[in-house]
Amino acid sequence: MAKRGPYGKGIERRQQILDGALRTIAERGFHATSLAELADAVGLSQSGLLHYFGSKEQLFIAVLRRRDELDLAAMGEPSPESLIALIRRNTEVPGLIELFTHMQAAAADPRHPAHEYMREHYERGTEGFARLLRGMQENGSLPAHVDPVAMATAFIALTDGLQSRWLIDPALDMTAHLELCWERFTARPWMRPGHETR
Amino acid sequence: MAKRGPYGKGIERRQQILDGALRTIAERGFHATSLAELADAVGLSQSGLLHYFGSKEQLFIAVLRRRDELDLAAMGEPSPESLIALIRRNTEVPGLIELFTHMQAAAADPRHPAHEYMREHYERGTEGFARLLRGMQENGSLPAHVDPVAMATAFIALTDGLQSRWLIDPALDMTAHLELCWERFTARPWMRPGHETR
DNA sequence: GTCTATATCTGGATAGAC
DNA sequence: GTCTATCCAGATATAGAC
Numbered sequence: 001m002a003k004r005g006p007y008g009k010g011i012e013r014r015q016q017i018l019d020g021a022l023r024t025i026a027e028r029g030f031h032a033t034s035l036a037e038l039a040d041a042v043g044l045s046q047s048g049l050l051h052y053f054g055s056k057e058q059l060f061i062a063v064l065r066r067r068d069e070l071d072l073a074a075m076g077e078p079s080p081e082s083l084i085a086l087i088r089r090n091t092e093v094p095g096l097i098e099l100f101t102h103m104q105a106a107a108a109d110p111r112h113p114a115h116e117y118m119r120e121h122y123e124r125g126t127e128g129f130a131r132l133l134r135g136m137q138e139n140g141s142l143p144a145h146v147d148p149v150a151m152a153t154a155f156i157a158l159t160d161g162l163q164s165r166w167l168i169d170p171a172l173d174m175t176a177h178l179e180l181c182w183e184r185f186t187a188r189p190w191m192r193p194g195h196e197t198r
Numbered sequence: 199m200a201k202r203g204p205y206g207k208g209i210e211r212r213q214q215i216l217d218g219a220l221r222t223i224a225e226r227g228f229h230a231t232s233l234a235e236l237a238d239a240v241g242l243s244q245s246g247l248l249h250y251f252g253s254k255e256q257l258f259i260a261v262l263r264r265r266d267e268l269d270l271a272a273m274g275e276p277s278p279e280s281l282i283a284l285i286r287r288n289t290e291v292p293g294l295i296e297l298f299t300h301m302q303a304a305a306a307d308p309r310h311p312a313h314e315y316m317r318e319h320y321e322r323g324t325e326g327f328a329r330l331l332r333g334m335q336e337n338g339s340l341p342a343h344v345d346p347v348a349m350a351t352a353f354i355a356l357t358d359g360l361q362s363r364w365l366i367d368p369a370l371d372m373t374a375h376l377e378l379c380w381e382r383f384t385a386r387p388w389m390r391p392g393h394e395t396r
Numbered sequence: 397g398t399c400t401a402t403a404t405c406t407g408g409a410t411a412g413a414c
Numbered sequence: 415g416t417c418t419a420t421c422c423a424g425a426t427a428t429a430g431a432c
Contacts, residue, residue: 010415031307034407045417047410052415056408094306101303108296108365109229118366154356154375157363161355164362167306168316177352184383211397232425243399245428250397254426 014052017042018066025063026093030102033095035059057113060103064117067096068124078132080182087159088175097163104160126152143188151185212250215240216264223261224291228300231293233257255311258301262315265294266322276330278380285357286373295361302358324350341386349383 020042025033028041035056039046053059074089075082090097107118129152136142158181162174218240223231226239233254237244251257272287273280288295305316327350334340356379360372 013415029307031304031310035409036407046408047418048416050409098303098306101306104362104366105296105299105303106229108292108299109227112229115366122363122367150375150378153370154360154379157359157375158352158356159359160362161357161359162352164302164358165320165351165355168302168313169320172351177348177355180348181352181383184385185379187382187385233427234425244426245400246398248427252427 010052017044017049017052018062021059021063022066022070022096025095025099027095029095030098055113057106060099061114061117063096064100064103064114064121068121078128080132083129084175084178084182087163087178090163091166091174094167094170098167101164101167122156125156129155142186146185155181155185215242215247215250216260219257219261220264220268220294223293223297225293227293228296253311255304258297259312259315261294262298262301262312262319266319276326278330281327282373282376282380285361285376288361289364289372292365292368296365299362299365320354323354327353340384344383353379353383 021038024038024041028037035046035049038059039049042049049059053062071086075086103114104118106112107114109115126149130148133142133146133148133151137144137146137148155178159174159178162172162177166172166174219236222236222239226235233244233247236257237247240247247257251260269284273284301312302316304310305312307313324347328346331340331344331346331349335342335344335346353376357372357376360370360375364370364372
């Protein structure tokens, strides 16, 4: 697996560090996570970390990218169920959600390094979700009238919003709300003849 | 309007400062907004500000509370339309949305001063929205089957998520998505007999 | 009540040895 | 590639005069 040649070792090590950071942030939360603590956790000095990632922000972004990879791999065959299961699993790693939320806020500044990442993240996510929806429409398990991109956008926004709120109020049942909304979104819009909507 | 007695002046001044900060953050954005800049903008020294608000976080929270007040007042009679109009108006003050998003992220830490504010904010918001929905059910403009609290929760989460994303990608048409979702949520669920949902 | 000046502190980044 | 040591910037918070 390790690439041969001059950069093999570094890349491998980088991966290890990333996974260590991922675990640490997941467990201990994002707040009170300075470079020093992160370095400690992976058994490296502060500058050791910086040697690999240049800056704190870039390290965080790398962590986020890595998580995206892992999530994608863990999901396997995309389906509404596997997506909701993913959200449910995220419940076990609040620190990562916290990290994401902070980076999301920071990314509002176009000059912030997370800006680019977030744009990609959303583009990939929306596209992937929309593809799933299109597939469902083709095999008839989703009504043809829904616009896949609009629905994907809304669902991702809903998920983000629920996660942010859940961090503040862990009693919130995210999956219940997601399932309810999914059902409402996919319901066939046919009315009984003679009834107006309002 | 100014209260008489020893605290009248202070309270009044506090209000002025708050409105100044509100305007400043709205215009210039949240990033690159330090205490010093805020103090400058309202024609006060850094410690002048702190005299009134104790700390930066508390000032920010006061700003957020103030905005909640103004929003509530500006909305007048609550209705789906006025809510969506509010979101549309928010488009003109991205800095305030940015502030909210940052505080939302920070509030994940229960020890952070914004934690308490956010809990209240969501409780008030959900309750108010649910009350509106209940009213609509009573006068028949909303189907009786929807659970007002669940729908309010979902809608607020959706709004938050759309706003966070809009900061990153201002091309996103928030109101269009909200209107679409509103329509999907309130659609009557009756199916044509003989059709399964999936 | 408001200002000036300053203390303090946190944490990210850098230089250079090994 | 990794560490130690140091630096430095930025920002908050405080002390005390006016």
